[in-house]
Amino acid sequence: MKISVQREDFDIGAEMRALSRDPKVGAVASFAGVVREVPMTLEHYPGMTEREIGRIVEEARSRWQVMDCTVIHRYGELKPTDQIVLVVVASAHRGDAFAACEFIMDYLKTRAPFWKKEQTADGARWVEARASDDLAADRWTEKTEPRRGG
Amino acid sequence: MKVKLLFFAGLREQLGNAGEEIELPAGVTTLAGIHEHLRARGGNYEKVFSGRALVRMAVNQEMAQPTAQVRSGDEIAFFPPVTGG
Numbered sequence: 001m002k003i004s005v006q007r008e009d010f011d012i013g014a015e016m017r018a019l020s021r022d023p024k025v026g027a028v029a030s031f032a033g034v035v036r037e038v039p040m041t042l043e044h045y046p047g048m049t050e051r052e053i054g055r056i057v058e059e060a061r062s063r064w065q066v067m068d069c070t071v072i073h074r075y076g077e078l079k080p081t082d083q084i085v086l087v088v089v090a091s092a093h094r095g096d097a098f099a100a101c102e103f104i105m106d107y108l109k110t111r112a113p114f115w116k117k118e119q120t121a122d123g124a125r126w127v128e129a130r131a132s133d134d135l136a137a138d139r140w141t142e143k144t145e146p147r148r149g150g
Numbered sequence: 151m152k153v154k155l156l157f158f159a160g161l162r163e164q165l166g167n168a169g170e171e172i173e174l175p176a177g178v179t180t181l182a183g184i185h186e187h188l189r190a191r192g193g194n195y196e197k198v199f200s201g202r203a204l205v206r207m208a209v210n211q212e213m214a215q216p217t218a219q220v221r222s223g224d225e226i227a228f229f230p231p232v233t234g235g
Contacts (some may be wrong), residue, residue, distance in 0.1 A: 033235055042234070043159050045227060048211035073234060085235055105235065111213065113227075114234025115159035126160040129231030 002070040003053050005044060010072045010086055019068050019090040029097035031105050033085040035078045038118045040127075042075040042084070045113035049073070056107040060089075063103070064096040071104065073114065103140055110137040151222040153184070158229035161205065164198050174220075181207050182216035184226060206231060 004010075012032055019028050053071050060066055068090040078084060087104050091097040116127040156169040178187050185207070189199035199205065207214055208227040220226060 044234070045156070045158055045208075045211070045229065048208060048227065051211050052213075109235035110232065112234050113158065113208070113229060113232050115230065116233045117159070126230065127233045129233055133235075 001054075001057060001068065002072075003050055003057065004070075004072045005046070005049050005053075006072065006074060007076045009074070009083060012083075012086060015070050015072065015086060015088050019070060019088050022067060022090070024092060025067055025090045026092045027094040027097040028088060028090045029094065029101040030086065030088040031101050032083055033105075035080050035082045035084055037080055038120055039077070039079045040119060041077050041117045041124075043115045043117065044073075044075045048113050052112045053108060056104055056111060059107070060100040060104050064100040065091050065093075066096065066100050067091055069100070069104070071108070073108070073112065075114065106133075106137045106140065109133045151179075151220075153220055153223065154225045155184075155188075156225065156227040158227065160230050161198055161228055164194050166194070179219055180216065181209065181214055181218045181220060181226065184220065185216065185228075188228075204230060 012030065016028050016030055019025065057069055057071060066089055070086065070088040072086045074084055087101050089097045089101040089104070091100065110133050117124055118127055151174045152171060153174060154169065154171050157165055157167055162168050174184065175187065178184060185199055188195050206229050207216070209218055209220060210225050
């Protein structure tokens with residue numbers, strides 16, 4: 001498992017290849033987030049960010065077969081087309097890899113302490129949290145509810 | 151009881167304060183208590199801490215509810231809803 005909160009850019013291909021080396025791995029799913037349209041500055045809570053992502057990854061591992069996982073999130077000043085975040089999940093089969101990757105991304109958006117400040121033509125403004133992100137994360141609670149009793 | 155306070159993002163800017171160590175008054179033992187103690191400072195603190203729904207809290211780098219107990223030496227963080235990813 002690799003969790004990195006960094007200023008520097010990352011190489012998606014290299015990160016995916018790094019999770020394909022175990023001969024038991026049959027599926028590597030990834031998600032990359034990219035800055036859209038507006039330059040921004042990303043602030044985070046050093047220490048808590050890494051721990052919170054670690055907790056999210058552990059939760060994913062308890063739900064799906066995750067053989068290895070990489071989460072990279074950048075902070076600092078970013079411009080349109082820059083990469084922001086990368087989640088890569090390796091598993092034996094695609095179902096677990098896809099699901100765990102989406103779960104980690106949904107939870108990261110609602111739990112990891114990052115804040116975006118956009119540099120718009122009218123000046124800088126903090127991005128407001130979106131209710132749709134909370135709903136996306138809530139799906140996973142509903143979905144797995146029946147399993148809790150069993 | 152002494153605790154470390156941290157403020158992030160829009161909250162930090164509104165308060166003009168990234169963090170401080172404070173001695174809590176006797177009787178202030180929960181996050182809600184600290185929240186109210188800060189609100190009572192008035193000015194920008196009153197503005198920021200009057201709308202509790204918009205302030206998230208963490209104790210020792212873990213998200214926590216207003217009822218959470220705090221202990222001497224704890225790191226208490228206040229911040230807006232997160233917007234990463």
